[in-house]
Amino acid sequence: MRGEKLVKERFYTMVNPLTYVGTRALNLFQLAGELLQLFVNTLYRCKHAFRNLDKIFHFMVKMGVNTLPIATFTSLFVGMVMVLQTGYTLEKFGMAESLGAIVPIAMARELGPVLTALLLAGRIGAAITAEIGTMNVSEEVAALKTLNIDPVRYLSMPRFLACLCMLPVLVIYADAIGILGGASVAAAYFHIPVKVYFDRMAESLEVLDIIKGLVKAAIFGATIAIVGCHYGLKADGGAAGVGEATTKSVVCSFVSIYILNYFITRLWL
């Protein structure tokens, strides 16, 4: 019954491009609205945060500690490869010393927050959707409601706050590792003394650059949690449904991070 209807719907949307575009656009607006609604609802439930500190800390530890190794690895290698890539060009102009200015600024403003956010979306965002989605399809979310427990307060709020707080912390860490990675390659391949590298960094990198990166990270963290919870709470149709929801959640997080990143940078650079 449902399958037949779906096939029919697909057929109609395929023959009529206008319908297709229209439906997709409507779905997109609906998604944006639902995400915003969940965000506001979760924000409102944050008044219960103090009673749930144990749960929030539990998630913070889980998210932070579990993501730390891969975050280290990523930012270390990104920092190193960035020095290699820019170093060769800069060397031609005899400006290899300014690596100390380029790498830290790029890490603090852009690469640190965005790369770590993408990692967190892949790791934690997917895990949030899979966990809540499984709870949803096995009626655990309905059971929570019958126990008079609001799923947004119980499931969404602690994850939201944990992501919001933990991503900036991870970013500080990632920034430092990336900058150090850059310094090591700069010293090894371009013979720039570590002291010169850090002197250049001190001259050019401002505290505001780092803060801007961290604010970005907090916004990305919030987005990942909300998107993850949204798709989890909407998951239906058994294991396959949870799988589909998880994929959609990661894609949606990625796209949201790219878009938000552009507009935050645009408005507030």
Add this chain to the structure above:
Amino acid sequence: MAVNGVEIDIQKLNKSFNRLQVLKDLDLKIRKGETTVIIGGSGTGKSVLLKHIIGLIKPDSGKILIHGIDITTKDESELGEIRSRFAMVFQSAALLNSLTVAENVGLGLKEQHRLSKKQIDETVMEKLTLVKMEQKHNSMPEELSGGMKKRVAIARALAMNPEVVLYDEPTAGLDPIMAGNIDELIMELKEKFKMTSVVVTHDMESAFFIGDHICMLYQGRIIEEGDPESFRHSKNDIVTQFITRHRNVKVGGT
């Protein structure tokens, strides 16, 4: 039994999913202190009906009056007070897999933030003893058998001290002995606490054993209701087929 007041009054309830009408103008009265059993084939909307009663699903039209208050017009935040008088035991038990048995049972109380940890622990052990699961309070749900999970789910429902407990297929998927145990537990709760129960099942043996009042749901409405004895002697073909598993059974005939 007829002197008991009406606890839940369902009037002209309609619900469709994707143009498939599941409930059609369904009327049903559930009386206080009785065990009402709703029987019917798979996919006839028994679980859907239960979920309407506790407000998990909103109907397309119709009323569900609980002590005279229509819950279909209430939103999530207003439902809280009414829900606190109800508890539901899900078909799949629906225990939270990340919590231990004791944490599952105490979850509702813990989230209310009204009782101290010690008081909650006491209630949890009391309810677990009632369902004979006190030994397993530290186990995770995945370590339990189907019957044990159902018992824990019943303990979790009871922990909130509800007036009405809704059971969704409490004996489905259990061996006859375990199913019998669950039936006895439901009977015990009725006798001890004068609890109102609504049980959805297609296990006829269980229905006749625990039911004070049996209703048959067929094609979205109640086609027959009455006490177990009148049900056994029903003239309705659909009912007899459901009870005896066969069409037109003639006793002693071929």
